[in-house]
Amino acid sequence: MQFREITGQHAVKQRLVSSVTENRVSHAQLFLGPEGSGSLALAVAYAQFLSCEDKQPDDSCGVCASCRKYQKLMHPDLHFSYPTFGTPKESAIDFIEQWRTALSENPYLNLDTWRGYLDSGNKQANINILECHQIIKKLSFKPFESVYKVLILWLPEYLDKQGNALLKIIEEPQPNTLFLLVAQNQDQILNTILSRTQLVKIPPLGFDEIQEYLVANHNQTETAAAEIAYLSNGSMAEALSMLQQDSKGYHNLFVQWLRLCFGNKGLEVLSFVDSSSKMGRENQKNFLRYGINFIRECCLISAGAEAMVHLPAQELDTARKMAAVMNIAQSETIIDELEKAHYHIERNANPKILFLDVSLQIIKVLNLKIVPPGNHYIPN
Known part of the structure; x- marks a missing residue:
């Protein structure tokens, strides 16, 4: 995923690109933005830019071997963690194919949409202790192909106290290991984790940005797109849901x-x-x-x-x-x-x-x- 594929958020994109070009990449970052702001997509685009073999001034090249693997969400140094709805014996890796499909089809994925991909009904979402151990295992090895090994943890709000098992790996990671947390509600994140991350604040999308996106990408009239943008309150996830x-x-x-x-x-x-x-x-x-x-x-x-x-x-x-x-x-x-x-x-x-x-x-x-x-x- 490239930055140019993500609607709006120009200031955030520039900040992320600058952190790489100026060699100021923090090993643990918290992408904090409301639902539908594009925070998850930005984290993936940032990871792709870091690993790109032919970085452009403001984006990854999109054509090198690393970028092609990132586009398919199948790079060996890119890992994901996310809430699941199953038993304590299940972890994120058990649903990786559904995850790749869901994120590829909708970069503005929200929890309800993700629940639908897993046919989970009203089951409780959580990130269990088994998943925490899997994260530690994944991040204990050196990068395989790229300069950086990246783990993107979506919705750390669903980590309970077992999230404290991650403190050591967050505070003292292997060299060139990047830990990106993508959250919506800062108050629901464990303070012990929050204090160990650098904040990247992502604002809601603007009315005009959502309207233009719907007209250009979903064949909506100006009037229909304006009404959806108005109702969505800055959330592209909500806007896309209304199209249905x-x-x-x-x-x-x-x-x-x-x-x-x-x-x-x-x-x-x-x-x-x-x-x-x-x-x-x-x-x-x-x-x-x-x-x-x-x-x-x-x-x-x-x-x-x-x-x-x-x-x-x-x-x-x-x-x-x-x-x-x-x-x-x-x-x-x-x-x-x-x-x-x-x-x-x-x-x-x-x-x-x-x-x-x-x-x-x-x-x-x-x-x-x-x-x-x-x-x-x-x-x-």
Whole structure:
């Protein structure tokens, strides 16, 4: 994998390239970024650049023997460790073929997608003590072909206390051994491991970066790509997941829902509840997520911060109209209801009952002007 294949993250790429060209490669590094930011892909591209036999000024060559093996994720000096969902007698090496397939098909792999490749249902993910011993064994040998032997540990958050078995190999590795941890949540990593790594912080992707990627690589229209980018909150993994859903036209549907609640159109609200309950769980989650984001944009407009709003022209015009009839206290109350609904949908709540309850709460806010205590409601 080359840096040029990874969307955005130009500053991070430059920092990684500079660390190699200036001979400042730390033996243990933590690539810390939110899900879908490309942190795993960056770690692989960095390892490929380190091992490349004909380094270019800002990327690996992509054609030397080392790069060709890296492209297939089959270089003898490249090792992976990752959470599995099986028994304590299974380690990462038992699933290496599935891992290579999953990462090759989706460089923005997340845990749910990885779970799907292993058909693991709702089993608990973890990195067990057997895997820790395998890591120690792999890193105890000298590099076979390249200057560096590299181990990429994806999601060290799933290391329990047995992760302390890795402390000595992290602190005193063999010469030219590189340990790359790729994490999403710093607070869930063992402090003993965290203190022994150099941090490489990776930000979420920008709205424009995700939109351009979807248009260029997935044949999305500007409008469809903008809506997905808006919903994804900087996560390419989330954006790619949304491409698999049946429909993304959430704006008109959400605005229709607000208008029905604003006018207290009882029968029409019930009709909406019935249709929304049949959307499917993932579409329901995305629909609610769109609503949360849209109402937040209305809040920004109400607060005089329209310059920070990212909405297509038609949706921006609607948001302005909504902001004119809905103050910040009302908006906050609706956001709270939508967030609770999203939480319960994830936990398989009955969608018909849930959407009816949320509709009634929105009617109270928009039609009856009732805002719960604590939301300092100021009449328009």
